[in-house]
Amino acid sequence: MVKIGTRGSALAVAQAAEVRARLMAAHGMPEEAFEIVIISTSGDQIQDRPLSQAGGKGLFTKEIEEALIDGRIDLAVHSSKDMPTVLPDGLEISAFLEREDVRDVFIGRSVASLGSLPQGAKLGTSSLRRQALVLRLRPDLEVGMFRGNVQTRLRKLEEGVAEGTLLALAGLKRLGVAHIASEIMDPERFPPALGQGAICIESRIGDRRIGPMVAAIHHTATGFALACERAFLAALDGSCRTPIAGLARIDGDGLRFSGLILTPDGRETHDIAAEGRTAEAARIGADAGAAIRQKAGARFFDGWS
Numbered sequence: 023m024v025k026i027g028t029r030g031s032a033l034a035v036a037q038a039a040e041v042r043a044r045l046m047a048a049h050g051m052p053e054e055a056f057e058i059v060i061i062s063t064s065g066d067q068i069q070d071r072p073l074s075q076a077g078g079k080g081l082f083t084k085e086i087e088e089a090l091i092d093g094r095i096d097l098a099v100h101s102s103k104d105m106p107t108v109l110p111d112g113l114e115i116s117a118f119l120e121r122e123d124v125r126d127v128f129i130g131r132s133v134a135s136l137g138s139l140p141q142g143a144k145l146g147t148s149s150l151r152r153q154a155l156v157l158r159l160r161p162d163l164e165v166g167m168f169r170g171n172v173q174t175r176l177r178k179l180e181e182g183v184a185e186g187t188l189l190a191l192a193g194l195k196r197l198g199v200a201h202i203a204s205e206i207m208d209p210e211r212f213p214p215a216l217g218q219g220a221i222c223i224e225s226r227i228g229d230r231r232i233g234p235m236v237a238a239i240h241h242t243a244t245g246f247a248l249a250c251e252r253a254f255l256a257a258l259d260g261s262c263r264t265p266i267a268g269l270a271r272i273d274g275d276g277l278r279f280s281g282l283i284l285t286p287d288g289r290e291t292h293d294i295a296a297e298g299r300t301a302e303a304a305r306i307g308a309d310a311g312a313a314i315r316q317k318a319g320a321r322f323f324d325g326w327s
């Protein structure tokens with residue numbers, strides 16, 4: 023029996039089922055060989071404040087990692103963008119699935135694009151990155167907190183709590199609701215979160231059964247992109263209070279990275295571009311992180327409270 027740990031949201035469960043399907047196909051295993059174990063995390067429980075004020079990164083992973091360490095589960099399925107850059111001792115990211123569409127989408131209640139929202143309209147998001155990127159384009163908008171999983175946010179939109187919201191297209195696709203997107207945001211103008219669209223598998227280092235099993239479904243190019251993006255994030259401390267965006271694209275054995283940091287009001291931005299060989303993915307990301315840190319100055323990373 024292989025116990026797959028995941029959060030309980032519809033998106034998280036869909037991701038776990040996707041990993042299960044890939045393992046079944048790769049190894050000719052029956053569905054009965056797997057058990058999907060749902061684990062509630064602090065990130066799921068805290069609904070009344072932005073995650074940036076609740077301790078930031080790791081809120082969606084801590085309890086799942088404890089279950090891995092305890093042996094209650096054998097592998098954990100995560101959205102890479104919710105993963106801290108530093109993992110607990112004894113655990114590793116052992117595989118990435120092929121990345122889904124990396125772009126964000128705008129969903130309007132009654133308008134078809136971000137640009138056509140009326141002056142001063144309310145936009146719901148709890149992501150500091152989306153807040154900053156949206157205010158850079160539309161400083162007139164009122165950006166309000168919009169917590170909860172994808173379904174909850176869509177329900178709030180329907181109820182009229184906001185006139186529009188922004189979500190990852192990857193999540194909508196996995197939930198089978200990509201058609202509700204009003205506008206797909208151009209990643210040049212509206213870069214995704216580091217790791218967006220990539221499902222990863224976390225497991226115990228040295229696990230001789232799970233290691234080779236998940237290695238068979240690892241997607242190499244996504245692995246390089248994520249090595250770069252995670253090194254960039256790590257170089258910036260991954261502070262949840264600094265809006266950060268960026269994307270590594272792979273072309274053969276070449277890699278191109280672009281990263282962006284912003285003030286939460288979107289008024290000040292610093293960007294960085296770098297390229298090199300995939301074999302140097304992590305170094306390219308780390309160097310880009312150091313360079314953008316230099317450009318922006320320490321003030322940028324002291325937190326905005």
Ligand SMILES: NCc1[nH]cc(CCC(=O)O)c1CC(=O)O
Pocket residue numbers: 101102103104172188189190191192193217218219220221
């Ligand atoms: N923070 C929640 C979260 N984590 C991953 C995704 C989307 C799926 C992905 O990026 O792989 C979402 C929802 C969203 O931002 O729309």
